[in-house]
Amino acid sequence: MKPATFADTVVLYEGMIVNQIKRLNIYQDYEEYYQCGLIGLWHAYERYEEEKGSFPAYAVVTVRGYILERLKKECVVQERYVCTDEYEERFECEDTGTRAKDFMSVLDEKEKHIISERFFTGKNMGR
Structure with a gap:
């Protein structure tokens, strides 16, 4: 009951x-x-x-x-x-500025200028 x-x-x-x-x-x-x-x-x-x-x-x-x-x-x-924090700890992201400088070191001056203008200052390279 x-x-x-x-x-x-x-x-x-x-x-x-x-x-x-x-x-x-x-x-x-x-x-x-x-x-x-x-x-x-x-x-x-x-x-x-x-x-x-x-x-x-x-x-x-x-x-x-x-x-x-x-x-x-x-x-x-x-x-x-999946918790993204878990992956961030696992694959410690390096400073993007440092990585960009490393990659840009192999470019010539014209390529460096284009990359810098497009991605770091936000200018659109018109055609």
């Missing part, structure tokens, strides 16, 4: 949410996963049908399912999006 109000349900099953988070070895973004657990508990509370079984068993399965869905979505995000 389910509790009379959702507030009573939260008080009774808060430990179960925490337990599911621990069993899934979630140690980062704890609050976010706790909220997912509360949402799962709310859905279990709203959708529970007494003739189909006990509320505690249904609540555990529903809460765990919501937390697992959030974990899956987080994994997809991490696979699709």
Whole structure:
């Protein structure tokens, strides 16, 4: 039998949410996963049908399912999006001015002038 109000349900099953988070070895973004657990508990509370079984068993399965869905979505995000800071640290960018001087050292005076005017002063070399 389910509790009379959702507030009573939260008080009774808060430990179960925490337990599911621990069993899934979630140690980062704890609050976010706790909220997912509360949402799962709310859905279990709203959708529970007494003739189909006990509320505690249904609540555990529903809460765990919501937390697992959030974990899956987080994994997809991490696979699709790469943090650019990671690559910047990996491939330390040299000072562009220094690199440009190195490249320009092999050009003749006319080529240096064209590059300098076009890229460093922003002039458009019309045809």
